[in-house]
Amino acid sequence: MPNPPLPAPASARDLRNAAVATGVVFAVSGAVFATWVSRLPAVRDRIDAGNAELGLALLGIGLGSLFTMPFTGKLCARFGSRTIVLATALPGCAMLALLAHVPSVGLLGAALLAWGAFYGAWDVAMNVHGSAVEQRAGRAWMPRYHAAWSIGGIAGAGLGVLAAGLSVPVGAHFGGAAAVLAVTVLLASRRFVPDRAPDDVTSTDDTNNARRGRLLTRSLVAVGLLTACATCIEGAAADWIALYLTDDRGAEPSAASGGYAVFAVAMATSRLAGTGVIERVGRDRAVRGAGVLTFAGIVIALAAPGIVGSYVGVLLWGAGVAVVFPAAMSRGGETPGRSADGIAAVSTLGYGGFLLGPPLVGILAEHVGLGNALYSLLVLAAGIVGLSAAAAPLRSAGVATVDSGTR
Secondary structure, three states, rough: OOOOOOOOOHHHHHHHHHHHHHHHHHHHHHHHHHEEEEEEHHHHHHHHHOOOHHHHHHHHHHHHHHHHHHHHHHHHHHOOOHHHHHHHHHHHHHHHHHHHHOHHHHHHHHHHHHHHHHHHHHHHHHHHHHHHHHHHHHHOOOHHHHHHHHHHHHHHHHHHHHHHHHHHHHHHHHHHHHHHHHHHHHHHHOOOOOOOOOOHHOOHHHHHHHHHHEEEHHHHHHHHHHHHHHHHHHHHHHHHHHHHHHOOOOHHHHHHHHHHHHHHHHHHHHHHHHHHHHHHEEEEEHHHHHHHHHHHHHHHHHHOOOOHHHHHHHHHOOOHHHHHHHHHHHHHHHOOOOOHHHHHHHHHHHHHHHHHHHHHHHHHHHHHHHHHHHHHHHHHHHHHHHHHHHOOOOOOOOOOOOOOOEE
């Protein structure tokens, strides 16, 4: 059962422009989040919050995202992803500016809940548009979109460090960044291509049956589990690599921070290269190789002697896991008749792994130590290898799929 026919763009140039515009919107999303994280210590000090209180408030981002993500696919199918990107990204940027002025921990938690709702829906909507563009182009562009997110995050974090070093007030920093990033989304979205699903009266019987059918099929659940394995591993790296290098390897603070920097740069680089890899070897084989590389990287990071050995492992860890999430988004977008819903479902399951995995590692670390607890991630890396077949492209009439050798 094919996906509903999408309005054809005027030319291949329109598709390339739309792909670049999508990458820009991904980069803005990464920059928004990194801007917030980069000044979190200053926000904590301003409202005089303890670490436990701040941790509870930060849960609002994830909870808000999980609330809106499952419904965003339907909104994109009805109104088009460009409309939903604007309806969520612009308030998301405005909320960033407001977060600098929240006066208490309780209000911060409420503001982060609202911000997370916008941010999660924005994430789904831009993936929906990215999937529509790559399907029509017959190219595996999704890894490059996610590389743009990583690059935006690196840029946002770097500017945040600079702003903190220059003692720029958080309100001025967040307000200025929010204004620039909002305008960037507005300009980039003008290059988006139409992707609103056609009305049922013009759809085929197969398409209508697919829309009415069960969304969470066995194959899509497998893609969701694949995504959850990857996001759990990614989240554990974000939360625990620096602490592991400090506590278990005795690294200085700068060297410990450098460990996560290596991971982030490896992810961005791997995603930039991911399009070529997927187009040469096929999406499922690329994911299988990514799982093997992730497994090897975790082992080396935890077992190799010295800080340099850990850095090598962390580099392989990041390079491997980076490919899995964008590959899963592409597969979710190929859900027959329900492309946007498929992406929303896979995003929600994946985001659940990102939220739940790192705390579970922390709980386990209380009993066996952080280094031993991180070895549990090998089970998830093996899961990526075992579930890699779920990422294979669907070949059906009316859907442009990307496989080995496609150009």
